Structure formats: structure tokens, C-alpha cells
Amino acid sequence: MAIRVRKQVEFSFYEKSYLPEVARGVFVTLSHFFHNLFGRRATRPLQTLRYPYERRVYPQRFRGQHRLLAREDGSPRCVACYMCATACPAYCIHIVAAESPDPKIEKYPAAFEIDMLRCIYCGFCVEACPEDAIRMDTGIHTPAFLRREDAVVGRVDLMSLSGQAGTPPAFGAQNYREKKPAGA
Amino acid sequence: MPSVNIDGTSVEFKPGDSILKTAKKAGIEIPYYCWHPRLSVAANCRICLVELEKSPKLVPACQTPCGDGMVVRTKSDKVKETQKAVHEFLLINHPIDCPICDQAGECKLQNYYMKLQLDQGPMQDEKAHKPRLEELGPYVLYNGERCVMCTRCVRFMEEIAKDRQLGVFERGDHVRIGVFPNKPLDNPYSLNVVDVCPVGALTSSVFRFKQRVWFLSRSPSICPGCAKGCNVKVDHRSGIVYRLLPRENDAVNQSWLCDEGRLTYARANDGRLTTAAMLGPQGVDSAAANAALDRAIQLLKPVADSKQGMAAVLSLHATCEEAYLFGRFVKEVCGVDEVALLAYADGVADRFLRQADKNPNRAGVTRVLCDLGLKTTDVASLCNKATSAVKALLVLGHEGAELERLAAWAAKLEIVVQVAAARSPLTAKAHVTLPATNWVQADGTWQNGALRLQRLVPAFAPQDAARPAHEWLADLANGLGVAFALSSPATIRAEIERRLPSFAAAKISTVPAEGYSPAS
Numbered sequence: 001m002a003i004r005v006r007k008q009v010e011f012s013f014y015e016k017s018y019l020p021e022v023a024r025g026v027f028v029t030l031s032h033f034f035h036n037l038f039g040r041r042a043t044r045p046l047q048t049l050r051y052p053y054e055r056r057v058y059p060q061r062f063r064g065q066h067r068l069l070a071r072e073d074g075s076p077r078c079v080a081c082y083m084c085a086t087a088c089p090a091y092c093i094h095i096v097a098a099e100s101p102d103p104k105i106e107k108y109p110a111a112f113e114i115d116m117l118r119c120i121y122c123g124f125c126v127e128a129c130p131e132d133a134i135r136m137d138t139g140i141h142t143p144a145f146l147r148r149e150d151a152v153v154g155r156v157d158l159m160s161l162s163g164q165a166g167t168p169p170a171f172g173a174q175n176y177r178e179k180k181p182a183g184a
Numbered sequence: 185m186p187s188v189n190i191d192g193t194s195v196e197f198k199p200g201d202s203i204l205k206t207a208k209k210a211g212i213e214i215p216y217y218c219w220h221p222r223l224s225v226a227a228n229c230r231i232c233l234v235e236l237e238k239s240p241k242l243v244p245a246c247q248t249p250c251g252d253g254m255v256v257r258t259k260s261d262k263v264k265e266t267q268k269a270v271h272e273f274l275l276i277n278h279p280i281d282c283p284i285c286d287q288a289g290e291c292k293l294q295n296y297y298m299k300l301q302l303d304q305g306p307m308q309d310e311k312a313h314k315p316r317l318e319e320l321g322p323y324v325l326y327n328g329e330r331c332v333m334c335t336r337c338v339r340f341m342e343e344i345a346k347d348r349q350l351g352v353f354e355r356g357d358h359v360r361i362g363v364f365p366n367k368p369l370d371n372p373y374s375l376n377v378v379d380v381c382p383v384g385a386l387t388s389s390v391f392r393f394k395q396r397v398w399f400l401s402r403s404p405s406i407c408p409g410c411a412k413g414c415n416v417k418v419d420h421r422s423g424i425v426y427r428l429l430p431r432e433n434d435a436v437n438q439s440w441l442c443d444e445g446r447l448t449y450a451r452a453n454d455g456r457l458t459t460a461a462m463l464g465p466q467g468v469d470s471a472a473a474n475a476a477l478d479r480a481i482q483l484l485k486p487v488a489d490s491k492q493g494m495a496a497v498l499s500l501h502a503t504c505e506e507a508y509l510f511g512r513f514v515k516e517v518c519g520v521d522e523v524a525l526l527a528y529a530d531g532v533a534d535r536f537l538r539q540a541d542k543n544p545n546r547a548g549v550t551r552v553l554c555d556l557g558l559k560t561t562d563v564a565s566l567c568n569k570a571t572s573a574v575k576a577l578l579v580l581g582h583e584g585a586e587l588e589r590l591a592a593w594a595a596k597l598e599i600v601v602q603v604a605a606a607r608s609p610l611t612a613k614a615h616v617t618l619p620a621t622n623w624v625q626a627d628g629t630w631q632n633g634a635l636r637l638q639r640l641v642p643a644f645a646p647q648d649a650a651r652p653a654h655e656w657l658a659d660l661a662n663g664l665g666v667a668f669a670l671s672s673p674a675t676i677r678a679e680i681e682r683r684l685p686s687f688a689a690a691k692i693s694t695v696p697a698e699g700y701s702p703a704s
Contacts, residue, residue, distance in 0.1 A: 080284070081283035081284050083283055086396065086399075097393035097394075099393070106281070106316070107284050107393055
């Protein structure tokens with residue numbers, strides 16, 4: 001393969017006169033600047049978001065905070081089979097199974113806890129669940145926690161969440177969205 | 185010896201042995217549900233059908249005795265097709281609810297399904313519905329839908345427990361295993377039916393839902409329930425024991441275990457001590473292990489110097505190694521000539537497994553102490569003694585019926601030092617408590633009522649500050665100025681063999697996994 005030799009670029013007199021090109025450069029920079037500052041969100045080229053006041057729309061399969069689903073009567077769908085706990089590579093799911101008060105159902109989770117500090121959001125628990133009882137479709141990030149024991153989220157909290165674009169969780173430290181810094 | 189040809193290999197057999205048994209011995213696997221090595225042959229599950237040359241039909245391998253020159257095929261297409269069809273039949277009414285079934289993970293139906301069938305089967309009608317939660321007795325629950333009617337449980341009750349409490353009721357789709365009206369399954373061996381059940385139809389109400397079996401680790405051990413010393417498997421996870429299962433040993437318990445013995449698993453978990461404790465002005469409080477050990481040495485120093493005023497109590501759950509070191513400690517360091525034995529009172533016995541003596545190592549402990557030249561007495565007569573003559577009390581172990589009484593007596597003493605694996609009434613009275621390992625964690629030897637030596641294998645490591653009792657005793661002795669160069673149970677065993685006449689011939693250091701009865 002021949003080596004390609006790059007030719008020296010020849011500038012014209014107009015370009016060599018320097019000042020008009022500087023003015024053109026300043027115009028391009030300023031047009032981007034004002035477009036990004038005042039332009040419409042959809043058309044502006046700059047992709048930086050003012051997180052957390054602005055948020056990107058997540059794709060449908062985004063794996064966020066887990067939730068537990070309920071049956072029609074409000075009892076958990078989970079049958080405490082431990083399939084999620086077995087599949088979990090981070091050992092973050094802790095279940096205590098008990099005899100269900102409903103005679104049609106054999107087991108239910110007397111306790112179902114996920115240690116959010118251990119969870120790696122791989123979604124294996126969702127894949128493993130034979131009852132579609134656990135999903136990661138809340139579209140929310142797991143909130144910050146101020147104490148370790150708060151990060152172990154129990155059954156009642158996990159069941160209080162709804163699907164995509166649902167309300168922020170009641171557990172965890174204060175949510176950034178509610179507590180804006182002064183002057184913002 | 186006559187031989188039979190199974191899958192092209194010639195296998196010798198004992199006259200009268202079935203094809204299944206012969207194949208199993210030769211390492212050729214034939215699937216089975218209803219057959220059990222210790223029960224009679226029922227041949228009702230039909231999964232063991234094999235092809236026999238010159239026989240027009242397939243024959244059940246569990247029932248057909250071997251004949252010289254027989255040619256058996258267990259892997260032919262015809263056999264495979266039949267096994268798949270039989271499996272389809274077995275699953276017709278089975279709910280296939282493995283995720284919520286306690287047997288999942290150790291279920292023959294599950295394993296053979298993965299091996300032989302692997303499809304949904306052509307059945308389209310709704311499955312027959314039966315009672316899913318029936319209490320057969322205090323410990324056994326029955327799920328009729330999961331049952332494959334192998335009748336192993338019925339045969340166990342009839343042939344081994346010799347108590348016909350179970351039967352097959354109704355016929356066809358309504359068939360179920362059941363008990364007779366007002367006669368619950370309350371035989372002391374009832375939990376064995378859960379073991380023999382190849383599927384999840386019979387479950388133990390004690391172990392039910394506690395753990396999925398694939399999380400459990402298993403290690404061999406000995407049941408602490410009585411002097412029979414039944415061989416068991418300990419199923420545990422993260423330092424918690426979840427159940428005991430019988431371990432096969434023809435010389436002791438065959439494949440069985442009594443309910444009472446099974447329930448002793450809880451003793452390994454209840455109130456386990458993992459930190460040292462000292463009695464302060466505010467009552468008993470946990471303390472650093474080193475501080476507690478130093479305090480114990482300081483408390484026992486005057487007794488060790490004067491070699492007077494010491495009382496010693498040893499639990500009959502202690503291993504022979506612990507008993508030896510305890511005996512040497514109290515005799516050589518503290519000048520004691522009599523040891524009180526902390527024991528459980530005699531209980532129910534029968535002709536099968538259960539012994540009246542509810543202590544697992546009475547024979548071993550008493551022989552070790554006797555060989556060391558120590559007299560033995562019981563806790564009751566120790567407690568009758570006036571406390572004025574006794575200055576200090578050293579207790580090893582927490583298993584025994586007279587703990588309340590001992591604690592009340594010990595409350596009057598100046599110095600009480602306890603080495604124990606779990607909390608007991610005595611812990612509140614002891615000036616120093618050193619946390620030891622229990623029988624599941626111990627490396628040691630027990631001698632059962634029939635003088636059989638059996639080895640305890642540690643299932644998991646001691647937690648936190650807990651250490652094997654022999655280490656505490658060696659440290660105490662070294663602290664009191666008597667050098668005990670005994671670092672491990674193996675060195676203690678070697679010394680027992682060297683020094684104790686009863687164990688010289690018994691070879692305590694080379695006890696095999698299945699135990700060993702010294703010729704006496």
C-alpha cells in the first residue's frame with residue numbers, strides 16, 4: 001500500500017488576510033452559545049442536562065428500583081420460592097417464607113428484603129421470578145441512604161412503588177427533587 | 185458366582201438379588217421411586233422397567249430376580265420410550281409446583297423429569313385436585329397432589345416402625361395416603377416417612393419453608409439425643425443448623441432416625457455463646473476474650489495454689505478429648521479427685537433406636553475420668569454438699585437437666601467459671617463464662633452406649649470469640665503455671681491412646697468415618 005502524502009494546504013489571499021476568518025469563527029461560536037442558551041430543547045445540539053432538575057427519558061427496559069407486585073386483593077404475588085435469591089449474584093435478597101393465610105396459596109413472604117447497597121441491578125431476580133412478582137420498571141434511581149440499615153428495603157416499601165414514571169419512593173434519604181438548593 | 189449381562193457388561197450377582205440391586209452395585213443406574221433398599225418390594229411405580237431378552241414384555245427391575253445368563257438392556261430405545269411414558273403418567277396429576285415445594289432440589293421426580301421426559305406431555309385435561317395441606321401428625325404434613333403413590337411411607341410404618349398408622353385410601357383419581365380416623369401419625373419415628381418420600385408429598389412441619397435445600401451445606405455428625413449415637417447428616421447454612429437427617433450406618437441406625445433425635449438440631453442453635461462474659465456490678469456483661477481468660481486465671485489462682493476447695497462439673501455431651509483435658513486440668517492443676525457429671529435424666533427407650541440414657545457420651549466420659557483416677561458423682565449429690573468447703577466451681581458444658589439446681593447452688597459460691605457453648609441458667613451466675621464450641625462444631629470422639637467410638641466432624645468454624653473447649657482448658661492451665669502442650673484434638677487423642685489403659689487398644693486416634701467398636 002502506498003503511503004499517502006498529505007499536501008500542504010494552500011490558503012487564499014482572503015484567508016491569509018486573517019481577520020474575516022476570525023470574525024467567522026466568533027460568529028459560529030456565538031451562534032452555538034445563544035442557540036444552546038435560548039434555543040428550543042428539542043433542536044439544540046448541546047446534550048448536557050441540568051440533572052436532577054432535568055431528566056432524560058429512560059428507555060422502557062431501564063433497570064431501576066425494584067418493586068413487588070400485588071394480587072388483586074392486595075396480598076403480595078410473591079410465593080417465597082427463593083428463585084430470585086438463588087439467581088442473585090450479589091446475595092442481596094433475604095426472604096423469610098411462611099404459611100400463607102390463603103388456603104389456595106402455599107407460601108408467602110413474611111419478610112422480603114433487598115439490600116440496596118449490595119444490589120448490582122443485574123435484573124436476574126426479575127428474569128428468575130416465576131410469578132412476575134418482582135420488576136425493576138419503576139424508572140427511578142434508588143434513593144440515597146444516610147444509614148446502612150435504611151438501605152435494606154422491606155416488603156411493604158417495595159410494594160408501595162408503582163410502574164414506570166411512578167411516584168418517588170417513600171424510603172431513603174430526602175429526595176433531591178424535593179429539596180432544591182437555595183437560590184436555584 | 186452366576187452372572188447376568190446388563191447393557192453388554194457381565195455382572196456377578198448373589199442369588200435372589202433383583203436386577204435393580206445388581207445393576208446399582210455395578211454402577212449402572214436404573215431409575216426408581218417405590219423401591220427402597222430397606223423396604224419390601226412394591227413394584228408399583230413402574231419407572232424401573234427394563235428389557236429382558238426373550239421376554240415379550242418389559243419387566244420391573246426392582247422385582248425381577250437375576251438369573252444366570254440373563255441379558256438385560258436398560259438403555260435401549262424401547263426402555264427409554266417406556267420410561268418417558270411412565271413419567272408422563274406419574275406427572276398427570278402432579279401440580280409441578282417445584283418453586284414452592286420443599287422437596288425441590290432433592291426430588292427424584294424433578295431429577296428424573298430432567299433426565300427422562302423434558303416435555304409437557306400430551307395431557308390436556310385438568311389435573312385431579314386433592315387436599316394440599318393435611319396434617320397427618322404433629323410433624324408430618326401431606327400434599328395429596330404431589331404424591332405418586334409409591335407407598336414407601338406406608339411400607340416404612342408397617343415394616344420398620346411396626347405401627348400401621350398410614351394406609352392407602354380410595355382408588356383411581358381419588359387415591360391418597362392417609363391416617364385412620366382419630367389416629368394421627370404420632371409414632372416416634374414418623375419423620376422418617378418424610379425422608380423416604382421420593383417427592384414433596386410428605387413434608388416436615390419443623391423444616392417446612394425454613395430453607396431451600398440447595399442453600400444448605402452438609403456434613404457428617406452424630407445425633408446428641410441419646411446413647412445410641414445415630415449417625416446423622418447436619419444441614420446448615422451460615423452457621424445455623426436447619427435439620428438433621430439420618431446417615432446410613434448398618435451397625436448403628438441403618439437409614440433411620442427418631443423424631444426426638446431429629447429435633448435436637450435446635451440445641452445447636454439456641455442461645456449459642458459467641459462472646460465471653462464476666463459478672464460485674466451491673467450483672468453479667470460481655471467481655472473481651474483475653475480479659476475474661478485473664479480474669480478466670482486470676483480467680484482460679486488461689487485454688488490452684490492451695491489445691492483445695494474446687495468442685496468440678498462436666499457435661500456428658502463433652503467429647504472424650506474434652507473430658508480428658510478437663511480431667512487432667514482439675515486433677516493436676518486444681519487438685520480435684522471427684523467430678524460431678526451433668527446429665528439429662530433418663531427418658532423413653534424402645535427396642536429400635538431410642539435409648540433410655542439421653543446423653544451421647546456417658547460411656548466415653550466416665551471411662552476417660554476413671555482411667556485418669558478420678559471419681560465421678562452426680563450434680564444432685566454435689567449440690568447437697570455444704571458450700572462452705574467449696575470455694576470455686578468449674579463447669580464444662582451446658583447440657584443437662586439439673587442446671588437450675590446447680591445454678592442456685594453456684595450462686596452461693598465465691599468463684600464460678602464456666603466453659604459452655606450456649607446460655608444456660610448458670611450463665612447468669614458465673615463470674616466468668618468462656619464461649620466454647622458445640623457438638624456440631626467440635627472435632628472429637630463420642631462413645632455410645634454400645635461402646636462404639638464415633639468421630640464428630642466440625643460442620644463449620646466457631647463464631648466470633650468461641651473456641652473449642654480444649655483450647656480454653658489448655659490456656660487456663662498454661663496461665664496457672666502447668667504447661668499443657670496440647671494444641672489440637674489429634675494430639676489429645678494420641679496422648680489418650682498413650683496414657684489411658686481403656687483406650688490403648690481402642691485406637692481412638694484412627695476412628696473411621698463409620699465408627700468403630702473396640703473388641704472389649
